[in-house]
Amino acid sequence: MGVSVDKVINGVCITVTGELCDEIEIEEFFNILDQQITTEAQVTFLDASTLEAAIIEKLADIQSARKLEISVVKSYLYSYMYKLGIRCKYNPMRNMSSGIISKKLQSAEVKLGREEVLYFLENINKKYGYDYTEYQVDSIMRRIKISMLRANTDDFTGFQNLVLENDSYFEQLFLDFSINTTEFFRNPEVFQVVKNKVLLHLNFYSHIRIWCIGCSTGKEPYSLAILLEEAGLLHRVQIYATDINPYVIEEAKNGMYSMDDIEEGIQNYRKAGGENSFTSYFELKGNYIKIKQGLKKNILFFQHSILGNGIINEFHLILCRNVLIYFNNSLQKKVLRYLSDSLDKNGFLVLGKSGGILQNGGYNYFTKYDEINKIYKKKELV
Ligand SMILES: C[S@@+](CC[C@H](N)C(=O)[O-])C[C@H]1O[C@@H](n2cnc3c(N)ncnc32)[C@H](O)[C@@H]1O
Incomplete structure (x- = not known):
């Protein structure tokens, strides 16, 4: 891991090895970038598949002020930067492809x-x-x-x-x-039911625990955070947001999205009954948007596979939307049991609109609450 600088004619080439997640290294990297105000700089990220929000912001700021060429070796990082409107070259020199x-x-x-x-x-x-x-x-x-x-x-x-x-x-x-398709307020009608009905039940608890499984790049937990903020509940809530894929978790933590994402978010938010300005929940940064800090502080993002053993908490609400569809029937059955064990005795489960629990023995553990929107309640086991 480290940052090395080579002088070339009229400029410098900065090569970053490793993931660049250590604070001292980031500081060192920023110092090097700040010293090159008059010379042309080229930065190459060799191993990183994602970068912290602070680094991306720094690169975007520099690019808007002066010439900075960025090259990346990993295709995942290239796609991420491209989405956020950061100009960079994909240079798979050390990559297997x-x-x-x-x-x-x-x-x-x-x-x-x-x-x-x-x-x-x-x-x-x-x-x-x-x-x-x-x-x-x-x-x-x-x-x-x-x-x-x-x-x-x-x-x-x-x-x-x-x-x-x-x-x-x-x-x-x-x-x-890894199929990470997601949206802000995806299937807005589901969020409407959560807002108008499920939250009334959750309001009963002084400390509300919610688990968003397969949270992908974070649009689902942030949508929930917006909903809870508007209901005046966010300060009483802890959201666990997990995914098997560590790269999407890093993206989720960054909370940075493209301008296209916001357009889609505005439409869905309205359909979910949102009455504020959806964009007011973001800092607008030119080519990209960033979720406001206040919506992040009650969310704990971490990598976790739902197939691992062990109950991580007893939740009042679990969202596991568009995840079970990738599993075969016998695994869906096991996971439904695990989800039931992870719920408080009065807990709610929300599945994806295309998923259901009928064919997988799920009614052993859950009763219908709103079948159209795939919302279930934990069944008391005898
Ligand atoms: C299609 S996305 C759904 C995202 C979001 N829940 C939604 O509905 O918009 C499915 C997500 O499930 C995650 N996933 C797949 N297998 C998983 C597992 N065993 N444990 C946790 N997450 C998993 C994938 O990485 C992916 O991000």
């Missing part, structure tokens, strides 16, 4: 068998501790094919070896497995 693509493969050329895929998933779990063995296998197979195309190979045995022997290939496969 940097090999010359010798032939263009078509996804149809890649043939996979279920048994060998399951064996591969077991090996991934043994090596990296991520268990995909009970995810929907068809979807996993599609995603493996995408990752194989990215690695420019149609040889599944060779690809398995690459992933199991090289962290970078696993990282890319992990990202290909």
